[in-house]
Each structure stands twice: as structure tokens, then as C-alpha cells.
Amino acid sequence: MKVAVFVKQIPDPTGVGRLDPETHLLVRGGAELVLDPGDANGVEAALRVVEANGGEVVAITMGGERAAEVLRKAMAMGAASAIHVADDRLRGSDALATARVLAAAVTRSGCELVVAGTESTDGYTGTVPAAVAELLGWPALTFAKALEVDSGTVRIHRQTPAGHDVVESSLPAVVTVTGAINEPRYPSLRGIMAAKSRPLELLSVDDLGIPPEEVGLAAAGQEVISAAPAPERTAGELIEDDGSAARRIADYLAELKVI
């Protein structure tokens, strides 16, 4: 079976995110760009499915020229090929436009299972995978902390506030995974070398049959008026623990009448 995995290049989440003051778009320059850590779990989950069932993984991304780096990383981990939708007209696309592009790429890839992170670590919108599923007419098994695929059936353990639900569907399907599902492998040196020669298909919105006027900033269903730092909480007292910190905390709790 062919399994698609969505990957996204994001500014290193351990750094501080920043918006361009003019365009209000995420600044992608400056900070180091990395594979979204949540997507690394997705790649690992997809690889384990094909290792157990046979088949191959296709990594898919939408993004600028440099986004090809995360496709190479996914291939270094073990994906057989990649699709890169890169088109200047996609800049500023909202979640719906992104979902339309990714759904079209899945159709073109011929995959019958899509694996994605639950949400991106930069935007946190978290609606793209389920929207892709709806556009394809497929079920979406979301928030998976365990995933099993066996003879055409997908079964997950879906994280819930109270524990987990066991959820099942037949293929084709979309699955979103949480960080709890696995520990992503590191690319081996051999994998990194092999990734350089694996096929990477570059596509435009025209290739996907999507009208360009329906994507990008101008087509977004909302416009950003302002982006400003949230009202800051002011940092209070900062002390070094010299053995007396416990007493200071207890005094503070007493001041607050918690004890």
C-alpha cells in the first residue's frame, strides 16, 4: 500500500516565533528552519505501517523552495518519494486552501492512507487533516496515540481527556498522530545519501487543477488587521535557591491565603 505523510517546515519551535509587521505573515527567514517535530512522529508512524504491511511512503509538503529540505529529511528517514507543491501564488493561503492543495496532491499520489501530525507546532490550527479527509470523502481518525493497519482496516487509540477511545475504519482514511505515538528514528548516513537520489516531484497549483484565484492571501476568508504582543504578564520576583526558596514559596502561598 502507498501511504502519504504530510510534512511541514517551520521555524525552530525552541526559538521565539515572529510575525512580519507589514504582511502579518509568519517570518520564515532568520530562525533556523526544521521539520515540524509533530510531523517527525507522522513520518515514523507511516514508515511503521509500510514496514508491517508492505508498500511505500510518499512525503508531501506545500511550501517555498526551502521546504524541499524537510522532504529530503523524510526520505532520509525512509520515505520512498516526495511531492513538493511550491507556487508563489500559494503564499498566505488559509487552512481551507491548504487542505484543498494537499487533498489534490494525495489524489495524484494514489495513496490510500494519509498520516499527519495532529496540528502544526507553529500555527496550531489543527483543522487541515480533517478538512483534507472531508474533501476526499474519507474518514479521519484523529488524535492517535497508537495506530495499527491490517488487511484494509485502520484501528487507532484516540487520546481523550478521560483516557482513550478505540476507533476503527476501513481504508482509505486519514489518521492524525500525537507525539505520544512513537519515538521518531534518526536518519542514518546511508538514508541521507539514498534520499538525494529519490524522486521529488515539484508541482504548481495548475498541475493540481486548482484555480489560482481560489488560493493565496487574496482568497483567504479573513484579513489580518493587526498582530501585537499579547498583554504581558510582568515577571515578578526571581530568586536563586540557596536553601531558603522553600520557605519563600510557603510564605508566598500564605500571603495568597492558599495555606
Added chain:
Amino acid sequence: MGLILVAAEVAEGSPTPLTLELVSHARTIGDEVAVVVMDPGADAILPALGAHGAARAYVGREPAYRDYLGQPAAHVVSSLVDRLQPSLVLFPGTQEGRDLAARVSARLRLPVLANAVDVTADGDAFLVRTAIFGATVEVLTRTRSRSPLVLIRPKSFTATATGAPPPATEELPLPAEAPLGARRLESVVVPSAGPGLEEARVVVSGGRGLQEAANFEVLEHLARQLGGAVGASRAVVDAGWVPYALQVGQTGRTVKPDVYIACGISGAMQHLVGMKGSSHIVAINKDPDAPIFKLSDLGVVGDALKVVPALIEELRARGLG
């Protein structure tokens, strides 16, 4: 402005607190509030929805709406949105709310805004405030579409009752052509003790700085002394130290206790968004540059594994178990 449709959620026979927050807020910005409840237990919550301002209720009682993930409900809710043409649709920012809003967005080609913390009317559009980068940046967005779909974060609004009567209801049957999709076979509940995270006056949370799962026991001890609940960062939930039920943050719980005590948590954006509304924040972390100190009222640069046991002793000396 106009009709506002709110997607309501049921938990154990009651509307979820977030549902009542949405209905209450919708009343302040809309001329009329309608709710859509896709759950076989819908009837039990109609009086409360009415009392908070819902004049009309569209009710899906079919078990399929609960037993199958998103797909059948989205099919029916999309038809309803298309028929009513509400000026705005509010969804709870929960797992189910997200899946439903995403599907309605795709079916009707309507924009969806996630992580909203405020919505106000602005002429014939709406201004939506969303929090990004762990709520360190607030973005103000103006909608420019009919029936925009907005996912609201918990505790953004206050629930207030008007005491109005139960809403007029209309049944939403499951059409034969609606797809079913992924089925919930079983729900596994992990039991927990003490007050719930969301209700507790004191939350004691742990992160990677606790070094291993077994060390969470000291947090439980401290939480017991303070009559509070234990929370955790996503890093340690993902590492399998504690169940997801304890996770505080973007994909976990949002808490606003009187006192939040962060132990060995550096303050990833993911985490901050779930706790920055706490009235008072105490943080203990080895790294003096940890982001958590930027919003703590009392910060201690030190090893949580030393400070927390010392605090337990100190509280015991002051007469707390």
C-alpha cells in the same frame, strides 16, 4: 448581529462549560442564538441551553452522531448551515469541535479560524482575536465571508444565565446518503483522584526537569497538601510518564487556578497557552533564562527535585499533612 449558530457539546448529561460560555457570548453579539446538538443525549441539556440564551435548537439524536467520528454530524451540520445562513458559527475548541468545523469548512468552502479568544461584531463582519505562539502574540482578524466558522478556546468568555425557557426544537434526522466512516468501538477511562484539573484552586505541574516518571510522586504529595491537582507539560505526557488527562497546554487542558506551581517546566509556547490565565504563577527551574520566568510572580532558579521536597517539609512544619 443576525443569527449566530453555536455547536453545543454534551458531557455526562450536562452541557460542557465551554458550550455555555459560547451560548452566553453569542447572545451579546447576535440578534438571535441557535444551537445545534449532535448527540443522543441532547434533550438533557436543552433547558440549560435555553437558560443561557438559545432561542432555537437543532437536535440530532441519532446514536451515529456520537458513535462515528465527525463524518455523519458534519454532513448534517453543513446542510443546516447552508439552510440557515447564520452570520457566524461558533464551535468549541475541542477535539470534536475541531474535526467538525474542519469538515464543515471543507464541505461548504467556508473559512475556519482556530484558537480564538474573542469575537466581536464589526459592521457586517466580525473581528476575531486569536492567540498564537503560545498566546504571546494576539492577532486581530476581520472576517470577509458569509458564515465564518470560529473555534473558541475554553474560558475565553463567562457563562451567564438569563433564565429564559427551553428553546424551540427541530429534529435533524440522519439522511440515508450520509457517510458513517470511523467508528468508536470502545471508550477506556483512566480513573483519577482529587479535584479535576480545571476546577482546582491550586495546580502543581511537572515537566522534563523532574527527570523521571517516578518523581511525579512528590508533585502528587504537594498537590495533596495544598488540596490541588497535578498537571503536566506535553513533553512528559508524550514521554509516557503521566496520562494525557493531566496535560496542560494547547492540546491539553486550559487552567486558570488561583495558584499555578510549575516544577521543572521551561515554558514551551504549547504549555504557556494553557496556564497563562492563572491568577498567580510560581515557577521552579534550573535555567535562569527559562521562558516560564517571564510570566511568573515568584520564580526560583533551582532544582525542582530539591525545592519541592523542601517545600513539602516546610508545609508539614506549618501543619499541613
